[in-house]
Amino acid sequence: MDAELWTKVSDLSPLKAAGRLGLLYAVYYVLYAAYAVTLSPLAKIPGPITRKFSYMPCVIMNMRGRESHAVRDLHRKYGPVVRVNPEMVSFTGPTAWKEIYGYPGAKKFKKFGYRQLRPGVPDLLTANGADHSRQRAALNRAFSEKALREQEHHFQEHIDLFLSRLEEKCDEKEPLNITQWIEFLAFDIIGTLAFSSSFHCLEDRGYHPWVLLLLNFFKSTHYVLAARMCGIFFPLVLALGPIRDLRKGEEHLRRSYAKVQERIKMPEDDRRNDFWTYISRQNEQKEGSMSVEEMEVNAALLIPAGSDTIATAVAGCLYLLLKHPDTLARLRKELEAEFRSESDITMPRLAGLPYIRAVVDEALRMYPPISGELRRAVPPEGAVVCGHFIPGDTIISVYALASCDNASNFAQPKRFTPERWLTTDERPDWTRNDHLEASQPFSVGPRNCIGMGLAYAETKLILARLLFRFDLELLDDEFNIDNQKVYVMWQKPPLSVRLSRRKV
Numbered sequence: 414m415d416a417e418l419w420t421k422v423s424d425l426s427p428l429k430a431a432g433r434l435g436l437l438y439a440v441y442y443v444l445y446a447a448y449a450v451t452l453s454p455l456a457k458i459p460g461p462i463t464r465k466f467s468y469m470p471c472v473i474m475n476m477r478g479r480e481s482h483a484v485r486d487l488h489r490k491y492g493p494v495v496r497v498n499p500e501m502v503s504f505t506g507p508t509a510w511k512e513i514y515g516y517p518g519a520k521k522f523k524k525f526g527y528r529q530l531r532p533g534v535p536d537l538l539t540a541n542g543a544d545h546s547r548q549r550a551a552l553n554r555a556f557s558e559k560a561l562r563e564q565e566h567h568f569q570e571h572i573d574l575f576l577s578r579l580e581e582k583c584d585e586k587e588p589l590n591i592t593q594w595i596e597f598l599a600f601d602i603i604g605t606l607a608f609s610s611s612f613h614c615l616e617d618r619g620y621h622p623w624v625l626l627l628l629n630f631f632k633s634t635h636y637v638l639a640a641r642m643c644g645i646f647f648p649l650v651l652a653l654g655p656i657r658d659l660r661k662g663e664e665h666l667r668r669s670y671a672k673v674q675e676r677i678k679m680p681e682d683d684r685r686n687d688f689w690t691y692i693s694r695q696n697e698q699k700e701g702s703m704s705v706e707e708m709e710v711n712a713a714l715l716i717p718a719g720s721d722t723i724a725t726a727v728a729g730c731l732y733l734l735l736k737h738p739d740t741l742a743r744l745r746k747e748l749e750a751e752f753r754s755e756s757d758i759t760m761p762r763l764a765g766l767p768y769i770r771a772v773v774d775e776a777l778r779m780y781p782p783i784s785g786e787l788r789r790a791v792p793p794e795g796a797v798v799c800g801h802f803i804p805g806d807t808i809i810s811v812y813a814l815a816s817c818d819n820a821s822n823f824a825q826p827k828r829f830t831p832e833r834w835l836t837t838d839e840r841p842d843w844t845r846n847d848h849l850e851a852s853q854p855f856s857v858g859p860r861n862c863i864g865m866g867l868a869y870a871e872t873k874l875i876l877a878r879l880l881f882r883f884d885l886e887l888l889d890d891e892f893n894i895d896n897q898k899v900y901v902m903w904q905k906p907p908l909s910v911r912l913s914r915r916k917v
């Protein structure tokens with residue numbers, strides 16, 4: 414800066430200097446907005462003008478917990494390719510999942526914006542290349558069909574307690590919020606599988622403080638992701654948000670690490686069969702299949718990944734079934750034809766029943782537990798996605814809710830119709846053009862959900878035993894999916910029911 418200009422600047426009062434800076438920023442912003450809307454390589458991607466030059470609509474909707482719904486609505490208006498914000502494009506075309514996340518797309522489009530739980534220690538969600546392949550191969554054994562068979566008694570025992578707790582609530586005049594009991598069950602099961610130590614929510618008839626901490630943490634994580642889009646205003650926006658809850662993330666990590674240490678010291682037990690039983694066996698055979706530090710961070714990942722997702726799936730199935738008595742009747746018929754008593758219900762026998770699977774698939778379509786974006790980055794040279802050339806460094810994603818609640822992919826998407834998922838000759842005519850591949854609640858390809866098999870088996874077992882034992886009456890529509898908010902996970906409202914014991 415030359416001396417004369419410097420003197421002029423330093424002579425300005427702080428107020429005037431701020432004013433000039435503000436003006437300069439405004440000029441820059443107007444020029445940038447004009448570029449983003451007209452000349453940017455993404456300018457032609459359809460979407461509202463405000464989303465093309467500003468992150469604000471995206472930030473505001475995220476903070477309100479309504480971004481998944483907003484993106485769904487944008488696709489209804491603008492079609493299968495939509496500009497979500499200046500750097501991000503969302504797709505709903507039926508091939509989008511496969512092109513972005515499947516083989517070989519997954520090699521081209523790397524995960525974007527995922528952060529390691531402990532810097533320097535890869536966990537399955539953030540690991541790349543060889544680390545991911547090694548950890549995935551190691552954990553695959555803990556999620557195999559054989560492992561699930563050996564773990565089934567854990568599920569059955571927790572469900573026994575869940576159902577006996579619900580029996581205490583039978584015929585009560587007060588409505589029962591079954592959402593929270595489903596959450597207790599899902600967290601207790603994942604505690605047993607990940608730490609050999611239940612959270613004891615069912616025993617104590619209440620949320621364990623660690624579970625409450627996690628539920629709040631989801632919300633604050635979501636808030637931080639939104640605040641990050643605010644650039645230089647990030648600290649300000651963060652300070653206005655639930656910043657205290659962020660510490661809860663650290664607390665979760667500390668507790669998880671301590672639990673893994675306790676678990677490692679536990680004596681051998683043939684009935685344990687938790688995730689680490691399978692990892693330890695491999696570590697003995699093949700040195701270093703997973704280090705203790707990696708076990709710690711993966712335990713911290715598996716708890717949130719395998720708890721609230723399941724609770725959402727079970728609560729969603731139940732809500733939709735109670736809203737549709739004919740579907741519920743057809744499901745009961747299938748269950749009663751297969752099982753003479755509740756004690757006959759097992760995971761392998763449920764695996765052979767088509768209608769309960771169709772019910773779960775349809776509920777996951779209408780209420781996908783992970784409803785929002787799964788970000789991937791386009792390589793610097795750019796790439797063609799769903800027939801559109803997308804320039805390098807753009808962020809791309811499929812939003813599950815947008816892809817599933819979309820009339821181009823599913824006829825009458827708001828109509829709960831498990832029959833869509835049955836074999837061709839059993840599908841109603843009006844669903845024959847559905848693009849079933851557009852619903853991928855577990856994602857696809859090498860980074861899809863490792864817990865998919867477990868999730869189907871667990872959801873079906875809980876549902877089947879619950880419906881076998883009780884008649885349930887839905888008391889209000891507070892659970893209405895369209896009104897719910899998403900902060901990473903759905904903020905599930907009370908699902909109010911009245912229970913009575915069935916006489917079969």
Ligand code: HEM
Pocket residue numbers: 537538539549714715718719720722723726781782783787854855856859860861862863864865867868
């Ligand atoms: C209905 C239940 C579930 C749904 C809808 C679901 C959905 C998903 C989705 C969409 C992903 C991909 C995430 C991404 O690309 O960022 C994922 C990954 C993952 N899920 Fe699930 N999940 C469910 C249950 C579970 C369970 C029960 C577990 C374990 C106990 C689990 C563990 C994981 C892990 C570890 C990953 C990371 C996999 C990798 O990157 O290789 N999930 N899940």
